[in-house]
Amino acid sequence: MNPESATTQELHEDDVSAIDELRKRYQELREELSRVIVGQDKVVEQLAICLFAQGHSLLMGVPGLAKTMLVRRLAETMSLSFSRIQFTPDLMPMDITGTDILQETHEGRREFEFVKGPVFANIVLADEINRAPSKTQAAMLEAMQEHRVTVVGRPYELTPPFFVLATQNPVEQEGTYPLPEAQLDRFMFLITVDYPSRSEEIEIARTTTGASLPQLGEIMDAETVLRFQSLVRRVPVPQHIYEYAVDLVRRTRPNVDESPDWLKPLVAWGAGPRAVQYLILGAKSHAALHGSYMARLDDVLAVAEPVLTHRILTNFNAESEGIRSNDVIRRLVEELNAEVSGKTRES
Incomplete structure (x- = not known):
């Protein structure tokens, strides 16, 4: 019996059929979104991976790339409540979480009543x-991490599923408050939204300048999303995949022995243990979405860049040479894969 079949047997028969169902629903989701979203297939996949892994995403892209429409339509296909918060310099925590409002009761008394803010939605x-x-x-960070908010000392739980998608404009940085590394680390993925291709842009012009866009069908509901999120956690992971994820993350840290010599003068700060957790969870989610009954190396490689890009802080030496964190990740992956292949041939 090969190791793969042995690992597959760890899944319950119901989980095997559930993974088949998730794969089918995911394909239907992509097809439904393609009716209004032209291109961006990779972005849609990464959003789905993150959602079913119970993570949060940071979308990076210039204005006008349909980020808001994509997120809104994603919520529509899953019958989830959606809320959009426009962050501005004068935005207060209570504008997100909600606040106590003095209300008059039927008996004529005045009492404080908590009015929920826009963070009380499934997709924010x-x-x-x-x-x-x-x-x-x-305040947003607490909601993301704890799935609750605190108002006037009282906690209020958020209804699952809860998924935060934050956007940043990479061009205009004047008057902004850059997210500190500790807060960036709370996002599972950094998803880059690029310009469409020429053919895609022609299709965008054709479909968005005519009649109103179609209403999308409901592919799943909140209960189904929660069931699939639980399923993703049960996807088996072989021991060598855990070891690969740990080795890859440790090599991003310039102050450890495992780090290659070429990286040390280019990176100021590497990824922490949360990156390992998200590599594994992302691999599990990617595997399940594509109908695989266990996580493989290809699943880890599919999520390596969105997990690690915002967790590797390059320094001035790297910037002067035009080296980005993506370049560092790709070289680390190439070297580690070569080592793994060499060990496999030797054994």
């Missing part, structure tokens, strides 16, 4: 999150 789009001051960002 935090538009240009780096334009709000740190105190407001911290």
